Amino acid sequence: MPTTEDIKKKKKKWYPILASQEFRQVEIGETPSLSPDSLINRTLEVNLMQLTNDIKKQNSIIVFKIIEIKDDRALTEISKYYLSPSALKRLAFRDKIKIEDSFTAKTKDNIQFRIKPILITKAKTNRTILALLRKKTQEIVKKEASAKTFSEVISSILDYRLPLLIKTTLKKIYPLSTIQIKALIKE
16 A cells, blocks of 8 residues: 555646737636646637627637647637627528528638638528529638638638628628628638
């Protein structure tokens, strides 16, 4: 039977978690761990309002993935962005059509991601126009993504530049009331 002297208790150490480069590596939390290697690939969900201090962005959530431990600090990268389920429920209205899509795109720095836009029309629409809207949205997003890095794509979604570009381009085909990016997942 081992004595208490034989058993050495390891004490967990707290590691601060820093946001990715897009958010100037501000501290977003901390986590305990016995070894720094066990922190790699852990994820942390953060409300975008906490990072930007903008109340309008309270429905957006960013998932950070720990990729490296440097100077006893956990460095992260963005692995996912999505809208909260309650925000998605508020988008649907009567006599309007909600178009949801999901497709992959590749950035200039060869990072592949899945994007899920939601388009909401101002009135009921026939299927040919809906198919054309979906196809044109894919073309716009893939073209924009191929000209930008992953970091620039994320910032264009967070600043609402990409959805605004889609909306202004698609209004020539059919007027839309809302365009949101439901999710962006790094693959």
